[in-house]
Amino acid sequence: MEAETVAKRFIILGFSCLLLSISFGLIASLQYIFPGLLADRLSFQHTRPLHVFLAVNWIFSCVTGIVYHYIPRVGQRFLYSVTLARVHFFLSLATILIAIGGFLTGHFSGREYLEFPPWVTVIIVAYWLLFFTNFIGTVKPRLKGAPVYIWSWCTGLAFFLITITEAHLWLLPYFNHNIIRDVTVQWKANGSMVGAWNMLIYGTAMFAMEQISGNNKIGYQKTSFAFYFLGLTNLMFNWGHHTYIVPASPAIKQVSYIISMTELILFANIIMKWKKGLLKAHADEYMLSTRFFKSADRWILLNLGLAIAISIPYVNLYTHGTQVTVAHAMGTTIGINTMLLLASVAYIFEGMLKPVAKKYVLAGLTTMNISLLVFWLSLLAAGVVRSIGQYEHTYFAKVSANILPYLRVFSVAGVFLVTGVCLVAFNMLAVIVKKQKAVPLPVKERKTTLQ
Amino acid sequence: MKKIFVIITLFSAYTLYSSWVYSYGTDCNVQMSAEAIRGKATWHAKNCQNCHQVFGLGGYMGPDLTTVITDKQRGAAYTKGILMSGGNRMPNFHLSEAEANELVSYLDYISQTATSQSN
Numbered sequence: 065m066e067a068e069t070v071a072k073r074f075i076i077l078g079f080s081c082l083l084l085s086i087s088f089g090l091i092a093s094l095q096y097i098f099p100g101l102l103a104d105r106l107s108f109q110h111t112r113p114l115h116v117f118l119a120v121n122w123i124f125s126c127v128t129g130i131v132y133h134y135i136p137r138v139g140q141r142f143l144y145s146v147t148l149a150r151v152h153f154f155l156s157l158a159t160i161l162i163a164i165g166g167f168l169t170g171h172f173s174g175r176e177y178l179e180f181p182p183w184v185t186v187i188i189v190a191y192w193l194l195f196f197t198n199f200i201g202t203v204k205p206r207l208k209g210a211p212v213y214i215w216s217w218c219t220g221l222a223f224f225l226i227t228i229t230e231a232h233l234w235l236l237p238y239f240n241h242n243i244i245r246d247v248t249v250q251w252k253a254n255g256s257m258v259g260a261w262n263m264l265i266y267g268t269a270m271f272a273m274e275q276i277s278g279n280n281k282i283g284y285q286k287t288s289f290a291f292y293f294l295g296l297t298n299l300m301f302n303w304g305h306h307t308y309i310v311p312a313s314p315a316i317k318q319v320s321y322i323i324s325m326t327e328l329i330l331f332a333n334i335i336m337k338w339k340k341g342l343l344k345a346h347a348d349e350y351m352l353s354t355r356f357f358k359s360a361d362r363w364i365l366l367n368l369g370l371a372i373a374i375s376i377p378y379v380n381l382y383t384h385g386t387q388v389t390v391a392h393a394m395g396t397t398i399g400i401n402t403m404l405l406l407a408s409v410a411y412i413f414e415g416m417l418k419p420v421a422k423k424y425v426l427a428g429l430t431t432m433n434i435s436l437l438v439f440w441l442s443l444l445a446a447g448v449v450r451s452i453g454q455y456e457h458t459y460f461a462k463v464s465a466n467i468l469p470y471l472r473v474f475s476v477a478g479v480f481l482v483t484g485v486c487l488v489a490f491n492m493l494a495v496i497v498k499k500q501k502a503v504p505l506p507v508k509e510r511k512t513t514l515q
Numbered sequence: 516m517k518k519i520f521v522i523i524t525l526f527s528a529y530t531l532y533s534s535w536v537y538s539y540g541t542d543c544n545v546q547m548s549a550e551a552i553r554g555k556a557t558w559h560a561k562n563c564q565n566c567h568q569v570f571g572l573g574g575y576m577g578p579d580l581t582t583v584i585t586d587k588q589r590g591a592a593y594t595k596g597i598l599m600s601g602g603n604r605m606p607n608f609h610l611s612e613a614e615a616n617e618l619v620s621y622l623d624y625i626s627q628t629a630t631s632q633s634n
Contacts, residue, residue: 096576099604107606108576112565174559176572215518233537241552243628245541247570252536293521300529309581310570311629313540385571385579459588460578461603 067136067143072496073153074129075409078122079489079496081160082402085118086482093475097468106168113167113179120177121160123401127264128156128195130408131217134271135202138214144201148194155191159184177254178231185232189225196221211283212292213267213274219296220263227257248312255303261401263295269404272411273357276350287333298323308380317377352414352425356407359433363399366440367392382455387467388447391440398436398481409492416495428487435480442477446470545628547621554621557614566605569625576604584619584626595619 092111095101099108136143143149163180166172172179199221200207203214231253233239239246274282282288304320370392374383383389410425417425446467453463547555558564566576573579583589598615601607610618 103606109562109565109606112574112576113562172560172562172565174562174564176564179562179565230533239537240555241547242541242543243547243569243625244543245537247572248536248541250572252533289518293525296522296525300525301532306571308571312536316536316540385568385575387575390575457588 067132067146067149070143070146070149070153071129071132074125074132074156075496076129076493077153077157077160078124078126078129078405079493081118081125082122082485083489085115085122086478086485088112088115088118090475090478090482093471093478096471097475110167110170113172114164116177117163117167117179118160119397123261123265123397123405125156126405126409127261127268128152130268130405130412131199131264133412134268135199138211138271139203139206141202141205144198144204148198152191152194152198155187155194159187159191162187175231175234176250178228182232182235185228188228192221192225192228196225211270211274212285212288213270213283215289215292216263216267216270216295219292219299220260220267223256223260223263223299227253227260231257244310244312247310248307248316251306251310252303255306256299259295259299259302263299265401265404266295268408269357269360272353272408276353276411294323305375305380306384308377308384350411350414352417352422353407353411355426355429356403356410359429360400360403360407362433363395363403363436367395367399370395370444382451383447386447386450386454387443387470388451391443391447394443395436395440398432399440406488406492409496413492413495416498417491421491421494424491425488428484428489428491431480431484431487433484435477435484439474439477439481442470442474446474543628545624545631547624550617550620551624552621554614554617554619554624557610557618558621561608561610563618570629580622580625581629582626584623585630586626591619591623594622 088111091102091106092108092115095108095111102111132143132149159180162184166180166184171181173182178185199217203210206214230249233249233253234246239249270283270288274280302320302323304317308317370388374380374388374392406429414422449467449470450463452458453466458466563580564573566574568574568579569581583594584591595615597605598608598610598618599612
């Protein structure tokens with residue numbers, strides 16, 4: 065198995081997780097409206113953990129594949145060890161299968177977002193160490209005076225290890241027997257883990273933008289590093305906005321959201337600058353990738369607006385724990401993370417796509433954007449109605465009945481969202497699974513060194 | 516060199532901040548009883564957070580349970596009744612009497628924490 069094959073297998077694994085995740089997500093959304101749906105065999109108790117776990121694995125598997133594809137080009141040498149990468153892939157696959165099997169048979173850790181049995185984490189840490197070793201071994205010649213995307217990937221790799229360890233501190237009685245500490249540390253670990261995957265994704269986005277634009281200075285610009293350090297600060301300290309209602313020390317909550325806002329503004333700024341430069345470079349050659357980047361840009365702005373609104377403590381007090389939070393999570397996971405990952409995948413494989421397939425991918429992207437907007441707005445509306453219900457101390461059953469019309473719209477939009485994702489995913493998968501090599505990057509022509 | 520300095524400073528701040536969060540920042544003045552500890556284990560085993568929230572963490576299918584015991588509209592007896600029999604959306608987990616009591620005890624501990632802890 066060559067390095068390129070490992071990268072492709074991770075991307076295929078990622079797309080498989082994505083397709084399964086949205087399918088379980090769709091069933092889960094229908095179970096809000098029809099509580100008895102599949103209650104005996106595949107109840108909400110199973111569909112929600114499956115949806116969340118597979119969505120997270122879509123992000124991690126896909127970004128891993130993209131990083132494996134990029135690092136030999138960045139290091140301008142072969143992958144350090146194909147064997148380590150191969151073991152990494154099979155351990156990842158095994159972990160996913162074990163977790164799915166566990167969920168389907170009712171074995172849960174009972175922890176939000178990390179609902180697989182705790183011992184599975186040992187395998188995850190082991191394969192992540194293999195990935196880290198391979199990464200460092202491959203980009204070693206570029207570590208001195210490294211471009212920002214290498215810093216970003218290193219940080220993502222290191223902080224994933226830190227946060228997944230932190231997320232299991234609850235196994236110690238000191239954390240488990242104090243609910244304030246347990247919930248706070250859980251939010252801290254989960255929030256920073258999102259920061260870790262953002263670091264990995266933003267690194268891949270930065271590298272693809274540099275290659276497409278032909279501007280080999282993007283990775284060395286002061287703005288890019290300013291963005292990186294803001295992102296890192298955000299990863300370390302911004303999780304506090306989840307804990308407004310936790311009676312921990314108020315000091316935890318105060319600065320976090322401001323940091324988060326500045327990171328998004330700066331990132332949008334970088335993409336806008338890149339778009340201007342791109343028009344003069346290779347925008348036609350990488351039309352699909354460019355479209356995905358532009359979509360991510362719009363979703364960054366929309367989520368920025370929402371994030372600012374819900375960062376106001378009084379608003380946060382009533383909206384946190386409602387569908388408003390879900391809207392923010394969905395908007396960032398699908399609108400930003402997924403769009404950026406698809407931009408990188410499109411960049412790698414666009415040259416192999418036939419014109420008809422490109423049309424289908426574009427149709428899929430348009431469907432995704434429109435349906436995600438409806439999906440997002442219906443969640444916001446449901447969240448606002450629920451917030452009002454909470455404020456007025458209305459019975460939960462009455463609040464549930466009041467938000468039902470919005471959840472119906474949400475489910476219908478979900479059907480279209482699934483359709484859009486399928487159009488994109490299947491057309492991309494059709495070329496990824498072919499036994500031809502991806503179009504190689506002209507590494508030497510676009511050699512990323514400072515002159 | 517500047518970048519390395521910034522990284523070291525940030526990481527030191529992160530380590531200090533984490534240590535504070537793990538200790539003084541999350542002190543709790545309510546003790547969890549042995550019965551509540553067993554209730555928490557049941558909470559995990561039955562994956563209750565999949566549908567219910569505690570301090571904003573958890574799913575949306577069911578109601579938030581942070582103050583379910585101290586809430587005048589609900590309370591311990593109501594909660595135990597639902598735990599034992601299930602509801603419109605909530606499955607019947609066929610809990611034993613002891614398990615239901617332990618879960619109520621755990622939820623009582625959470626409610627006390629939410630209402631007594633100053634913020």
